[in-house]
Amino acid sequence: MSQPLKFYFDFLNQSSRALYILLEASKIPFEAIPISMLKGEHLTGEFRDNVNRFRKLPAITDHGYQLSENVAIFRHLAREKLVPEHWYPRRHLGRSRIDEYLAWQQTNMGVATTEYFQQKWLVPYLQKTRPADNAVNLASKQLEHTLNEFEQLFLNSRKFMMGDNISYADLSAICEIDQPKSIGYNAFQNRNKLARWYETVREELGPHYKEVLGEFEAKLKGSGSGQQQGVAQAVKQ
Amino acid sequence: MSQPLKFYFDFLNQSSRALYILLEASKIPFEAIPISMLKGEHLTGEFRDNVNRFRKLPAITDHGYQLSENVAIFRHLAREKLVPEHWYPRRHLGRSRIDEYLAWQQTNMGVATTEYFQQKWLVPYLQKTRPADNAVNLASKQLEHTLNEFEQLFLNSRKFMMGDNISYADLSAICEIDQPKSIGYNAFQNRNKLARWYETVREELGPHYKEVLGEFEAKLKGSGSGQQQGVAQAVKQ
Missing domain, CATH: 1.20.1050.10 (Glutathione S-transferase Yfyf (Class Pi); Chain A, domain 2)
Structure with a gap:
């Protein structure tokens, strides 16, 4: 099912991993959309126009609202979604x-x-x-x-x-x-x-961390791309 | 009178100017404490131990709570003080x-x-x-x-x-x-x-902006230090 929150990421990027784990651990429903930085998929005009005008990862769209920058996305989630208090305690x-x-x-x-x-x-x-x-x-x-x-x-x-x-x-x-x-x-x-x-x-x-770290290290060995997409889709749909 | 919020700044620094103007425009009571970066006053052991362990400007202490980093100070003010909504609109x-x-x-x-x-x-x-x-x-x-x-x-x-x-x-x-x-x-x-x-x-x-910009430009001409301290004290006490 298509989710209102779409998360665009590449596990080669540290902020992508941190936010992915936060989303998982917080049980926030989201659609995981892997983007290959090595293939330059974040640099295309299509990505710029439809996802993120900064052409950067990670990025989200939330009911169509486009947002870039790791710390801005983190605070957006803390404000707009149900993120357990301990992640950002008052x-x-x-x-x-x-x-x-x-x-x-x-x-x-x-x-x-x-x-x-x-x-x-x-x-x-x-x-x-x-x-x-x-x-x-x-x-x-x-x-x-x-x-x-x-x-x-x-x-x-x-x-x-x-x-x-x-x-x-x-x-x-x-x-x-x-x-x-x-x-x-x-x-x-x-x-x-x-x-x-x-x-x-x-x-x-x-386990959320171990799974994501495993995906990252598999990508480093040049064998992670297909697997990453597979797991991300299996976990999120 | 000594204020619970102390603001340590140097108008040579852009974030010091932005936060100073925000404090003024929001009418948040604060004690303005100019620190000379050119004299290295932010690098002393005394500043590190009593004001800011990062040895950076701008910095605040709020009822003794030490905080560094421009964006963190901005959000702290937005959360803990009465900052008019338009500065950080929901x-x-x-x-x-x-x-x-x-x-x-x-x-x-x-x-x-x-x-x-x-x-x-x-x-x-x-x-x-x-x-x-x-x-x-x-x-x-x-x-x-x-x-x-x-x-x-x-x-x-x-x-x-x-x-x-x-x-x-x-x-x-x-x-x-x-x-x-x-x-x-x-x-x-x-x-x-x-x-x-x-x-x-x-x-x-x-006027808040013009005053602060004037102080900055006076410092650039090498004539601002005494004047800055004077105005800051006159305005804030």
Whole structure:
């Protein structure tokens, strides 16, 4: 059945994975529409005119209302749908603290993980070359710095970033970290706090996360495209 | 009198100006605390420990609750204070559209205006040198591209970005554009739509905007620091 909420995504993109898991975990009815970034399906005039004028992923249309940008989509869902409170808690100004993290993520963590992923995997994949050592080293240094900042600024002695309950900050962050991690980067060396937090979040997210991560890693091996579409359709219809 | 909301800012920073004007225009009581970025006052251990662990501006403390990041502060004000509805309208999914713009701004417009400002003014000012032509040209090209995108993606035939009423998207965007404009960049050449929108927003914002822009431009001329502190204190106490 066609759903009023259509979600356009590619599991190669970390925000696509985070929002997909949020939609699933929140039991929000949606139609999952995989779009292949590697094939440039998000860059076509048809996609621009009918789905998203930014030509970016992830994107949604909600009763025909087109919306782009990860954090805007997240807040749209929190406002317009029934998203369980713990993902974006009102108590103790939790929403302000999550907003702060998401803004930080956008200009720090997201830039560093994306650059590393591009230099180490995407550019070599598209150009059929080996990764350029200089560019990878530079991206690697930036990522080191950002992960240190993340551990220092956002992790503490509590289970999750916002306290005893998992929030969208944790979900968004773990998907960011999987971007370099899934192509061999060791994020946990000398970062015990990060390693503990990662394991706790992974366990808490359960099967939704594992399924999506599996799809992502299958795509990295060049075998995920058909399977992804299959699972997404099977799960959502 | 000391206010529960303390706002730490430097008018050299575009988000500081946008939030200051929003606070003023919304008549939210706040204590204005100017911090000199040129003197590195936001980088001290005291600022980090007592005001903002990110060591960034703008920042607030609200009854002692510390918050960083422009967009997070904006949403905090919209949730916790009495901000007039038109700045962040619920109608017609206006909040989703404003969130979309603010996210776009953070990784596009904000990066381009900041880079241009740094290369053309800040780095030469701090290092007492002339601007590096190559770096300025590069930043200028990026800015051209971003302004074209802004005009194309966000401006239309209506008065303001969201329709007939001014919103925080307009306020935030005009402060971004003032960053290069106030140091001599012509943003309006071949951009009639942008020029019309800019003039409309400027008029609508009235004296709050003009006062803050005046302070910013005085600082650029090296004469603003004492004056800014004076006006801010006079206005807010």
